Amino acid sequence: MRSGNAKTVLPAVAMTGVSMVLTLAVVVMWLGKSMPWPVALVVGLGIDGGWLATLAYERRLAAQGDRSTPVTIVGWFFGLIATGVLVAHAAGEESPGAWLAVAWLPLAAKALWLVHSLWERTALTPGALGSIRSIQQEARDEAAVARARLHAEAATEETRLAAVTQAGARVARVQAKTAQTLSRAWSTLETARDGEDTARALTCVTRGVTPGVTPAWELPVWGPVEPVPTLALEPGPALSDGELDRLVDAIRTSETPALSYREMAMRFRAAGHSASEVRLRAAWKRVA
Known part of the structure; x- marks a missing residue:
């Protein structure tokens, strides 16, 4: 017997046996007061025997992959009889709580056999279970690889963005430093152009070459540059x-x-x- 089959059939067998023993004992104690105990024993064995016969027939049909509604109804009928006997016996006792606590066992046994039959209908062979486990493991592996790839791509993109940001920051610092240097140089040239000593020096140098001419020193314009439009040759009129x-x-x-x-x-x-x-x-x- 496979382990999965034993997990469902053993509780059903145990509860069925307990239910039959309780039913037989209650029938013998209950009816033994009004009739000979052998007759009461026969009645109890009849109830248990009918229940056991219908159960065996149901199991045979289940092994063949079939089921019979009349046999199922008869089996539940015997289970209800056993439960009714236990409830009726408990009602006649001075402390019925203990007997009522076990009165549900026959119906519980039938329910366990129903669970076992459902398990058999959905049971798979070890080969099929192994294939399912392989497919599930393959899906988990693919998902893990996909997650790892995404994490690696995210880390690579983060590294690239950090490098681009750092390079941009370096370029900005170099441009700012260059602009500052040019500004200082321009300020120096502007100061030299506007100084009186500069004009005097230029006058002394150019007096002997160009007498009567005052030298002028103009710096180029420091500001935005407008692009010169490109010249485009327009086709002339069509010739006749x-x-x-x-x-x-x-x-x-x-x-x-x-x-x-x-x-x-x-x-x-x-x-x-x-x-x-x-x-x-x-x-x-x-x-x-």
């Missing part, structure tokens, strides 16, 4: 066929001997004129 022919003929015959088509095309576009290759070649064929 007549104008195109005259230009092509003039460029071709500008030298002696006349220019080739390639040289003419290069000079045509270098002069700023615009025309498609198809129109230009057609004009060349018309004038050549």
Whole structure:
């Protein structure tokens, strides 16, 4: 008997045996007062025997994967009879509490057999249980690996952000230091430009070279720089066929001997004129 099967069948067997013994004892004590005890013993054994027979039949059907509603009803009927006998005996006693405390045992035994039958319907073989455990373990392993990957990626991203932040802070410090140095240098130049000694020194130096000219020293503007817009060549107006022919003929015959088509095309576009290759070649064929 497998361990899982024993966990459900042994309590049911034990409670069934206790219930049968109690039922037989109560019937013999209760009916023995009004009839011979062998007759009372036969009545008690009849109740227990009917209960045991229906239980055996139910177990046989369960082993075959089948069940019978009439047999189940008969089994519960014998369980109710046993319970009724115990309750009736307890009602006639002076202290019925002890007997009423065990009157539920027959119904409890039937309930345990019901639990055991349900366990058998859902029981799995060791191979199936092993497969289920393997699948569950594989799922746990995959979840653990995924968690570890996420934690590693989070730590890597945190390290990268910290490095980028530190590099940005270093760049900001260098820029601030450079701006401070430039500001001090600019202030020094501004002070030198505005000083009287500077003007006097420049006058002394340039007096012999440019007499009557007062030197001026202007610093470049320290401020935002506006970008110079790029120059874009806008295409000129489209040439008519007549104008195109005259230009092509003039460029071709500008030298002696006349220019080739390639040289003419290069000079045509270098002069700023615009025309498609198809129109230009057609004009060349018309004038050549």
